[in-house]
Amino acid sequence: MKLRIQQHNLAWLALLLLWPAAHSQLGAASPALQATVNVLLWFDTEDYLLPADDDACRRLAEMLSQRGIRATFKIVGEKARVLERRGRRDVITALKKHDIAYHTDLHSVHPTPAEYLAPCDLLDGISEFVRREGGGAVDVRRIFGVKTLSCYGQPGSSWAPQAIAALKQIGVAPHGVSCYVDEGDHVGLKGKPFWYADALVVYDMADNWTRMELHDPQAVEPANQKVSAIAERLRTEGGGLISIFYHPCEWVHREFWDGVNFRRGANPPREQWRPPPQRSPEETEAAFQRFGQYMDHIRTIAGVRFVTASDLPGIYPDPVRSGASRRDLQELAKRLLASEQGIDFQVIDHRAYSPADQFELLTLALGQMIDAKTLLWPLPSRGLLGPDLPPPPAGALTEVSWPAFRDATLDVRDFMRVRQRVPARVFVGADAVPPLDFLRALAWAFDYERVHGGLPESETVPLAKVHELLTARHVAADTPGLFGGWVIHKEDFRAPKILEVARLQAWTLKPALRSD
Numbered sequence: 001m002k003l004r005i006q007q008h009n010l011a012w013l014a015l016l017l018l019w020p021a022a023h024s025q026l027g028a029a030s031p032a033l034q035a036t037v038n039v040l041l042w043f044d045t046e047d048y049l050l051p052a053d054d055d056a057c058r059r060l061a062e063m064l065s066q067r068g069i070r071a072t073f074k075i076v077g078e079k080a081r082v083l084e085r086r087g088r089r090d091v092i093t094a095l096k097k098h099d100i101a102y103h104t105d106l107h108s109v110h111p112t113p114a115e116y117l118a119p120c121d122l123l124d125g126i127s128e129f130v131r132r133e134g135g136g137a138v139d140v141r142r143i144f145g146v147k148t149l150s151c152y153g154q155p156g157s158s159w160a161p162q163a164i165a166a167l168k169q170i171g172v173a174p175h176g177v178s179c180y181v182d183e184g185d186h187v188g189l190k191g192k193p194f195w196y197a198d199a200l201v202v203y204d205m206a207d208n209w210t211r212m213e214l215h216d217p218q219a220v221e222p223a224n225q226k227v228s229a230i231a232e233r234l235r236t237e238g239g240g241l242i243s244i245f246y247h248p249c250e251w252v253h254r255e256f257w258d259g260v261n262f263r264r265g266a267n268p269p270r271e272q273w274r275p276p277p278q279r280s281p282e283e284t285e286a287a288f289q290r291f292g293q294y295m296d297h298i299r300t301i302a303g304v305r306f307v308t309a310s311d312l313p314g315i316y317p318d319p320v321r322s323g324a325s326r327r328d329l330q331e332l333a334k335r336l337l338a339s340e341q342g343i344d345f346q347v348i349d350h351r352a353y354s355p356a357d358q359f360e361l362l363t364l365a366l367g368q369m370i371d372a373k374t375l376l377w378p379l380p381s382r383g384l385l386g387p388d389l390p391p392p393p394a395g396a397l398t399e400v401s402w403p404a405f406r407d408a409t410l411d412v413r414d415f416m417r418v419r420q421r422v423p424a425r426v427f428v429g430a431d432a433v434p435p436l437d438f439l440r441a442l443a444w445a446f447d448y449e450r451v452h453g454g455l456p457e458s459e460t461v462p463l464a465k466v467h468e469l470l471t472a473r474h475v476a477a478d479t480p481g482l483f484g485g486w487v488i489h490k491e492d493f494r495a496p497k498i499l500e501v502a503r504l505q506a507w508t509l510k511p512a513l514r515s516d
């Protein structure tokens with residue numbers, strides 16, 4: 001990071017020295033002064049069976065380095081161990097010039113993450129993910145000599161929210177922020193990066209992911225045109241992110257290494273694992289040539305730059321974590337009280353508030369008012385996970401006395417401090433209240449203070465029924481192909497509980513907004 005800052009400084013110094021020349025060329029060819037389109041190029045680096053994949057990894061890493069491109073290599077634990085066992089320091093050294101990220105311990109050996117997380121709720125799912133995948137993350141960090149892994153992404157369609165929520169525990173947190181990079185449609189926000197379950201997520205990129213078919217001799221020109229068109233569209237939208245992904249093994253195999261062994265639930269013992277059939281050297285060479293042309297084209301598109309997963313927290317900082325202003329909280333309370341349909345994320349100017357942020361900040365603000373402390377603005381938030389369980393059914397309670405509401409608010413504040421998540425239920429005496437209803441009541445009390453200059457101590461607090469967490473609409477429905485579409489899962493594999501947990505974690509969903 002230090003080195004990169006120095007390079008930036010040098011670049012600015014050069015720009016200043018060359019200012020008259022640079023100034024005369026302001027316009028389309030000046031990437032620094034127009035909407036930036038970032039290209040995130042990532043490789044699922046996973047084939048631990050075919051030795052030719054090691055060479056493909058090295059060649060890719062080197063050809064990108066030669067072009068000044070840094071990519072993100074998501075490495076499987078067993079792949080890292082295999083490179084070490086085979087003595088491929090050359091491959092490790094070449095890959096280390098790029099972002100080192102994580103892609104599970106064993107990838108397709110059953111049970112896969114979605115298979116073992118399918119029966120879990122949030123908390124035992126997080127523990128189980130850490131138990132099964134933590135060792136591989138330790139190995140990748142050790143073998144590649146990195147302190148943190150820059151992102152994680154799932155094998156195939158084996159997605160689960162518990163994995164995202166667990167990333168900090170296994171060392172996937174560049175600059176202290178967990179990043180998730182993959183492609184799929186379990187959860188998404190209109191083709192743009194978003195925050196979800198305590199992580200910055202690039203997923204379901206819709207029209208903003210692309211790739212060139214490696215083994216089609218006619219593929220280069222249409223792929224170049226496609227990526228140029230995406231960049232042009234994003235520029236008109238003020239900038240954006242393009243996701244491009246491959247697997248190094250695609251250059252050398254005829255069939256995916258895992259399909260050969262672990263198809264549709266098959267789970268042969270290690271001693272029976274077979275390498276996949278390999279492509280001819282000519283086919284591999286032609287694919288590298290095409291890929292080089294594709295990369296060279298992308299490098300020449302004006303206003304486009306390559307970024308890695310560890311750049312993402314800098315590109316998409318979350319200003320809400322440093323503090324929310326009184327004005328923002330007043331606006332949030334107003335919007336919460338006006339929300340007829342349900343509770344959604346909110347964007348104020350360039351700041352995005354998930355429902356969990358709104359819950360946390362209003363609880364903290366009201367808690368300080370109850371303590372009769374002077375509120376210090378801006379009010380920082382740590383960020384919460386969503387509830388671990390579904391809410392209780394709506395009870396008969398329609399209003400709450402102030403002392404009962406006050407005590408419940410202080411208890412919620414303590415719960416947030418200790419558990420760092422939105423409670424699945426808020427106890428008002430013996431009554432369990434859904435957190436959505438409680439959030440609306442928090443907004444009412446906060447707004448009361450704004451209007452009356454004091455807390456509603458001689459009032460009752462209305463407890464209106466909130467019907468829906470609107471952010472949960474961004475989580476996919478449970479359809480047959482959602483998990484079963486990946487050839488490694490059994491064809492009829494379904495994981496409805498993963499989606500239930502995912503909808504609860506939609507409390508944390510909000511757009512990731514660029515700093516520039």
Ligand SMILES: [Zn+2]
Binds near residue numbers: 044103107154156
């Ligand atoms: Zn993979």
